[in-house]
Amino acid sequence: MYRTIVALKTTPANPEKGAFVNPNKALWEKGDFTEIAAFMRQSGEAVIQSLGITPGLRVLDLGSGDGTTAIPSARAGAEVVGIDIARNLVQAGNRRAAEAGLTRLKFQEGDACNLEGVADHSFDLTLSVFGAMFAPKPFDVAKEMVRVTKPGGRIVMGNWIPNDPTFVSQLLKISSAFTPPPPEGFISPMLWGVESNIIERFGQAGVPKEKVSLVKDTYYFASPDKSAIQFIQLFENFYGPTMNAVEAAQKSGKAEELHKQLVELAKSQNKSKDAGTFIPATFMRVTVSL
Numbered sequence: 001m002y003r004t005i006v007a008l009k010t011t012p013a014n015p016e017k018g019a020f021v022n023p024n025k026a027l028w029e030k031g032d033f034t035e036i037a038a039f040m041r042q043s044g045e046a047v048i049q050s051l052g053i054t055p056g057l058r059v060l061d062l063g064s065g066d067g068t069t070a071i072p073s074a075r076a077g078a079e080v081v082g083i084d085i086a087r088n089l090v091q092a093g094n095r096r097a098a099e100a101g102l103t104r105l106k107f108q109e110g111d112a113c114n115l116e117g118v119a120d121h122s123f124d125l126t127l128s129v130f131g132a133m134f135a136p137k138p139f140d141v142a143k144e145m146v147r148v149t150k151p152g153g154r155i156v157m158g159n160w161i162p163n164d165p166t167f168v169s170q171l172l173k174i175s176s177a178f179t180p181p182p183p184e185g186f187i188s189p190m191l192w193g194v195e196s197n198i199i200e201r202f203g204q205a206g207v208p209k210e211k212v213s214l215v216k217d218t219y220y221f222a223s224p225d226k227s228a229i230q231f232i233q234l235f236e237n238f239y240g241p242t243m244n245a246v247e248a249a250q251k252s253g254k255a256e257e258l259h260k261q262l263v264e265l266a267k268s269q270n271k272s273k274d275a276g277t278f279i280p281a282t283f284m285r286v287t288v289s290l
Ligand SMILES: C[S@@+](CC[C@H](N)C(=O)[O-])C[C@H]1O[C@@H](n2cnc3c(N)ncnc32)[C@H](O)[C@@H]1O
Pocket: 024, 028, 029, 033, 037, 040, 044, 062, 063, 064, 065, 066, 067, 068, 069, 083, 084, 085, 086, 089, 110, 111, 112, 113, 128, 129, 130, 131, 132, 134, 135, 136
């Protein structure tokens, strides 16, 4: 159902030379997630405040984007590495870190499915808020997160939940309904929001289920001056999965219908009392104690 997310088939970057691009990387480099992340700063900071970060803690932020959680972690005194598959977001993160004068924070390109070059047991906290859930090989992701985290350390993930009635789950559901089916073997990222899948993935990585805690939490997309309609336009123009849906809908003559459904969703979920946006979205907070 949530099949848009990595619905692109592997496509030749240059068909004549036969070079192939990674569709997972292409999806996230397609747009500019910083436009959406601008609405996520407040909740990103709240997540970090809830984690009790202490100076000197070694934090890995996986699928870090431009630093929604990595920057507040570094501000709290942690030594932070942000790893993301999208080159443009790594660049944006390093720009933001430099502007903020944060010298103990660096962003680098990498794939959550294979953290080659990252040493075993090198982080106290491995964090991934709506990041690693989008990597295509979830069992490898769980193994890698466990491998790079120190014994006694923590893994914390924020994952969207399939069929949840709140904003992001519904946005992805609408987007997928307008997008062609994914390639065979595709595993929906939304399964990272399902208890049995989470337990199985960490189980195969050697973590017993007693060490995994699952709690539903709420994230807020907020802007004091951008309306819910402007927010949707940003998804249509800058968010890979929705951009794919828009392209497919344009081809099938359903672009207006897609836009209407997205606007209705955002307006009906917007709790802002003025011209801005304040949209809650439920997610699964996963805490793994190693
Ligand atoms: C929804 S965005 C969230 C970004 C950031 N965590 C935030 O809260 O602003 C998902 C992020 O995961 C990254 N991502 C997707 N697949 C990945 C993979 N296989 N390895 C590393 N990062 C990945 C994307 O490039 C994107 O930055």
